[in-house]
Amino acid sequence: MEVHNGQNVRFWTDIWHPQGRLIEIAGEIGTLKLGVTRTALICDVRNETGWAFRRCRDGQMRELINLVETHRMEENTHLQDVVLWRKNETEFCKHFSTAKTWHRIRTHGPSKEWSKVIWFMFGVPRFAFITWLAIRNMLSTGERMRSWGQVQGCIFCGEPNETRDHLFFACPYTYTLWIEVVGTLLGRPPDPDWKNTLQHLITHGFGELEYILVRLVFQTTVYMIWRERNDRRHLKKPRQSNLLAKIIDKTVKNRITTTVYTKKPRLRV
Numbered sequence: 060m061e062v063h064n065g066q067n068v069r070f071w072t073d074i075w076h077p078q079g080r081l082i083e084i085a086g087e088i089g090t091l092k093l094g095v096t097r098t099a100l101i102c103d104v105r106n107e108t109g110w111a112f113r114r115c116r117d118g119q120m121r122e123l124i125n126l127v128e129t130h131r132m133e134e135n136t137h138l139q140d141v142v143l144w145r146k147n148e149t150e151f152c153k154h155f156s157t158a159k160t161w162h163r164i165r166t167h168g169p170s171k172e173w174s175k176v177i178w179f180m181f182g183v184p185r186f187a188f189i190t191w192l193a194i195r196n197m198l199s200t201g202e203r204m205r206s207w208g209q210v211q212g213c214i215f216c217g218e219p220n221e222t223r224d225h226l227f228f229a230c231p232y233t234y235t236l237w238i239e240v241v242g243t244l245l246g247r248p249p250d251p252d253w254k255n256t257l258q259h260l261i262t263h264g265f266g267e268l269e270y271i272l273v274r275l276v277f278q279t280t281v282y283m284i285w286r287e288r289n290d291r292r293h294l295k296k297p298r299q300s301n302l303l304a305k306i307i308d309k310t311v312k313n314r315i316t317t318t319v320y321t322k323k324p325r326l327r328v
């Protein structure tokens with residue numbers, strides 16, 4: 060806090076002194092020793108002549124009083140106190156930026172090579188999220204559920220081991236679907252192998268618009284397969300792969316047309 064009239068800054072618990080929160084220096088007992096309540100504002104403790112602390116002989120408290128009295132503040136009773144935001148380790152500023160704050164508090168790591176397959180303009184967040192889980196192999200497939208004592212085979216073809224790699228796209232049902240929706244977009248025949256598919260999406264030199272489309276088709280397919288798999292588990296009516304292909308096709312088309320006509324974005328990858 061930048062103190063001016065002191066009406067919005069708590070003496071003990073706000074950070075306004077370079078040493079940090081005073082309550083952490085003095086401890087709860089300090090409030091009694093100095094005669095300043097825990098919720099007191101700076102304007103309650105100061106008057107025209109300076110700080111108004113209770114007389115106190117305690118050495119630690121004398122040190123604290125000295126710290127407070129020697130700290131220079133740009134006091135101005137006509138100005139409101141200002142909240143400051145941390146800019147870096149030593150500097151504070153008056154403007155709050157969500158982006159800067161996020162970068163300050165998050166743990167930074169190197170970018171994954173697959174991140175561009177997940178995050179791109181025109182992407183649909185819920186499709187990106189499920190695809191992100193799939194890439195990290197964090198979807199609760201039968202293989203992962205086994206550690207919870209649940210045995211669950213592939214609901215599409217009966218394969219006893221339902222793994223991520225089986226679902227995308229080694230399973231006959233999902234591979235048929237993948238072939239149908241992706242067509243010639245990959246620039247080569249679709250591969251049932253998950254790692255090959257992902258590697259191709261990361262490294263193949265697609266054109267700009269082509270790359271947007273291929274990622275959108277990929278993510279929509281992963282999402283729809285996962286949804287169909289869950290729907291079937293909840294005993295909903297199964298959809299044939301050609302019907303699901305039509306739904307994916309329509310979803311992708313809708314996404315492209317609504318984005319182009321309503322948002323008028325600049326095309327950038």
Ligand SMILES: [Zn+2]
Nearest residue numbers: 213215216230
């Ligand atoms: Zn299967």
